[in-house]
Every structure is written in C-alpha cells, then in structure tokens.
Amino acid sequence: MPFPSLGDALTVAQRAMDLAVHHALSHRPTHITTKGDRDVVTNIDVAVENLIRDRLSDWDPAVGFVGEENGASGDENTYWVLDPIDSTINFSHGSPLCAIALGLVHEDQPVPGITAVPFLGHRYWALTGEGAYRDGDPISVSTTARLRNALIGMCDYGSGPDASTRDRLCGDLDQRLTGQAQGVRRLGTTALELVWVADGTLDASILFGNRAWDTASGAIIAREAGALVLDADGSPHSTRSRCTLATTPALAEALVPMMEVARNTTYWPQPAGTQ
Known part of the structure; x- marks a missing residue:
C-alpha cells in the first residue's frame, strides 16, 4: 500500500485523540469485566477504541489497525496500534495515572506516536526526525548521568x-x-x-x-x-x-x-x- 503522509497521519491522529480524551473525561466506567489474570476491561476502553478505530478508518481504510481490546485487522506492515486506556486497573480505581496511547507502525517501527494523559491534562507526540513535544512545547530527556x-x-x-x-x-x-x-x-x-x-x-x-x-x-x-x-x-x-x-x-x-x-x-x- 502507498505509505501515508506522516504529517497527515499525525493530524488525523490528533483529531481522533481529541474525541478519545473527551470521552474518557466525560464518562465513568460502569461495566468492569475480568479478561485475564488480574486484567480488566471497562466500557470506556471499548468505547475509546471504537471511536479511534472508526475515525482512522474513515481517513485511510488501507492502513491496518491493532487494538488491545478488539485485535488486529488489515495491513500487517503499516498499521495503527492503540491502547485505549493503558492501566485500566488504575483508571477503574480512580487513579489519574493512566494514558491513551496511539502509534502508527511501519516495518516494525513507530513513525508518529501520540500519548494523552487525560486526567493530568497533558498530551505528548512525536514524528520521526522532528523531535518530541508535550502540549506543543519541545521536550528532552534528563541529563542524569549517575x-x-x-x-x-x-x-x-x-x-x-x-x-x-x-x-x-x-x-x-x-x-x-x-x-x-x-x-x-x-x-x-x-x-x-x-x-x-x-x-x-x-x-x-x-x-x-x-x-x-x-x-x-x-x-x-x-x-x-x-x-x-x-x-x-x-x-x-x-x-x-x-x-x-x-x-x-x-x-x-x-x-x-x-x-x-x-x-x-x-x-x-x-x-x-x-x-
């Protein structure tokens, strides 16, 4: 498949993330289901995954998609990958330490990535070769050496x-x-x-x-x-x-x-x- 423009991919991913963050902030988990050993899923995980999957599919249905809750579909070489709520256990207990993580993977490497931390009010993103940002400001790792x-x-x-x-x-x-x-x-x-x-x-x-x-x-x-x-x-x-x-x-x-x-x-x- 033709490789999508990274700039366009980041733009559509940001818009999809807007919908996901709004949903996570405006809805509470009402259904919590055990899906494995000390692993749970809520109605918010499923709703956020569906919101993002639908928006990205509308943009370019040829790009594959892998979601934690509903699995993989489409192209296996170029695909979106999503954790709709990373740390559902934290989220279900009311902890703000959880995130929505979305990346576009091509040939085993993420090329743009967006991570929203809705309950702390931050969003991080990066494009290959263009640096990393938090809420629009450039960020860099610490200088800790020991x-x-x-x-x-x-x-x-x-x-x-x-x-x-x-x-x-x-x-x-x-x-x-x-x-x-x-x-x-x-x-x-x-x-x-x-x-x-x-x-x-x-x-x-x-x-x-x-x-x-x-x-x-x-x-x-x-x-x-x-x-x-x-x-x-x-x-x-x-x-x-x-x-x-x-x-x-x-x-x-x-x-x-x-x-x-x-x-x-x-x-x-x-x-x-x-x-």
Whole structure:
C-alpha cells in the first residue's frame, strides 16, 4: 500500500485523540469485566477504541489497525496500534495515572506516536526526525548521568501464564536497582512511564515484555526526545523486541548489563526468523 503522509497521519491522529480524551473525561466506567489474570476491561476502553478505530478508518481504510481490546485487522506492515486506556486497573480505581496511547507502525517501527494523559491534562507526540513535544512545547530527556541520582520506572510483577518468570526477573532487578538508584517507582502504566522518560520526569523505564499497544507511541516519543530505547541485549527496540528499556543515554552503560537477568528466558531477543 502507498505509505501515508506522516504529517497527515499525525493530524488525523490528533483529531481522533481529541474525541478519545473527551470521552474518557466525560464518562465513568460502569461495566468492569475480568479478561485475564488480574486484567480488566471497562466500557470506556471499548468505547475509546471504537471511536479511534472508526475515525482512522474513515481517513485511510488501507492502513491496518491493532487494538488491545478488539485485535488486529488489515495491513500487517503499516498499521495503527492503540491502547485505549493503558492501566485500566488504575483508571477503574480512580487513579489519574493512566494514558491513551496511539502509534502508527511501519516495518516494525513507530513513525508518529501520540500519548494523552487525560486526567493530568497533558498530551505528548512525536514524528520521526522532528523531535518530541508535550502540549506543543519541545521536550528532552534528563541529563542524569549517575545511577545513584536516577529515578527509574519498573514494570509490574507478573500475571498470566508467564507470571513466575516475570516475578523472578522483576524481583532480581528490583533488588539491584533499589540498592543502587535514587528511587524505583512502579506506576502500572508503561505508556506513561515512556513519556515521562521523554520529558525528564523519569530517568529510565524498564519493562519485561513488549506489547506494541503499550510501547509503540511512547517508544518514538522517548527516542525523539533523546532517549535510547533498547531491547534487553542493548539492540535497538522495535515492535518485535522482547523487552523495553528506555533510558537517558548516560545511564545505558549501567542499566543494559542489568538486563542480563533476562538471558535464557522468553524475554531475551531471539535469532532472526525464530520469533
């Protein structure tokens, strides 16, 4: 399919995000359904996904779409990817720490990304090669250079079928970071952590896992703000990566070796052609 104009894609994505943010702010969750181990979905997740999917499909139906709640359709090489509410558990408990994350992926890399944080009143976005922005103002990562001065976001412990492996990895890394970093925070929302790395609120974010709806928009925003966004072995991050490490560059030397805890697990990058 012809590749869409990135500027046009960002414009239509912003308009779709306007609708999503308005809906999230003006409606309360009235139906909360369990969809897995400690994983829930609300009527707001579903409504936001449908709003955005319909608006983007009207613009260019040839572009594929992957949503957390309703799955994938259309082109598998160029597609929108959406988490309608990242951290539905936070949202359902009334916490403002949740986000709407929308990216356009082409050949395994996000090219524009938009992350709205409705209950904190911010919106972040980026285009490849054009920098990252919060509410229209340019942003950049922190200048923190030493782990002892760093505030680091970490993913939740495990749930679902691989819970025991992720619990072990999180426990090992948590123990090491708690003894060496200034602080470790578990926010429950990867999409928010990644944009907080982009604007310097956090110095790094570590996720054992890589679901594109959680990471695509934040990955390009963080990268365009000057972060290194990497897989567990330090290779460049893509939608095929097994882990997600976003860090201010000066901390990579300290953090990448710590990701070795994931070696010989499903969270370690696999040879090409075996994924």
